[in-house]
Amino acid sequence: xxxxxxxxxxxxxxxxxxxxxxxxxxxxxxxxxxxxxxxxxxxxxxxxxxxxxxxxxxxxxxxxxxxxxxxxxxxxxxxxxxxxxxxxxxxxxxxxxxxxxxxxxxxxxxxxxxxxxxxxxxxxxxxxxxxxxxxxxxxxxxxxxxxxxxxxxxxxxxxxxxxxxxxxxxxxxxxxxxxxxxxxxxxxxxx
Numbered sequence: 001x002x003x004x005x006x007x008x009x010x011x012x013x014x015x016x017x018x019x020x021x022x023x024x025x026x027x028x029x030x031x032x033x034x035x036x037x038x039x040x041x042x043x044x045x046x047x048x049x050x051x052x053x054x055x056x057x058x059x060x061x062x063x064x065x066x067x068x069x070x071x072x073x074x075x076x077x078x079x080x081x082x083x084x085x086x087x088x089x090x091x092x093x094x095x096x097x098x099x100x101x102x103x104x105x106x107x108x109x110x111x112x113x114x115x116x117x118x119x120x121x122x123x124x125x126x127x128x129x130x131x132x133x134x135x136x137x138x139x140x141x142x143x144x145x146x147x148x149x150x151x152x153x154x155x156x157x158x159x160x161x162x163x164x165x166x167x168x169x170x171x172x173x174x175x176x177x178x179x180x181x182x183x184x185x186x187x188x189x190x191x
Contacts, residue, residue: 004097008126010119010153012146013074013105016132016172021100022053025081039088046081075104078122101126108149116153123157127165132172 009017025042033040042050079102086094101122107115123129131150158165 002093002095002097004099005128006099006101006126007128007130008101008103008122009130009132010103010108010123010150011105011132011134012108012149015105015134015146017105017130018053018075018079018102019057020130020132020170020172021081021102022050022057025050025083025100026054028083037088039086039090039094041084041092041094043082043084046083049079049081074106075102078103078118108153109145116149120153120157123153128168129165130168130170132170134172 009021011017025046028040081100081102083098083100084092084094085096085098103119103122104115107119110116
């Protein structure tokens, strides 16, 4: 019997949701299962998406910068990545299907009730929630809308849960951050 485990990623546009999933799934492919009694399989559609998006991300890193203009473009529609999971040697289809769901980050802060409700449904139906944290962005003064929107979704969805959920806070960008305000603050790094 095939059991599906839903995993969603939650965050505003540009925080690194797609980059997080692509990096995680790519790492699973290359090293995570090597020393275990588990095997996995990524469906062909997800495999192509992972390869294409990984190439874009690596290409940006080789240029020395990742920006919206040259990084992974914002997610335009809901994208699902399927990972089959089972014991090594089990025949396909594997007994567990892990469905990773990536949504357009703009939906979190757009003000569109239908988009926000769709995100809430995704979160409510997920046993695992990954929240990428862009630490440099959190220090920006205009970030209140993103944080409040994220907290609102979590409060609405998780206030009446009947079963446990796993929430993973994943720092994505933790580079030095420079502030150039005030007489003694010029180029002072926050680390």
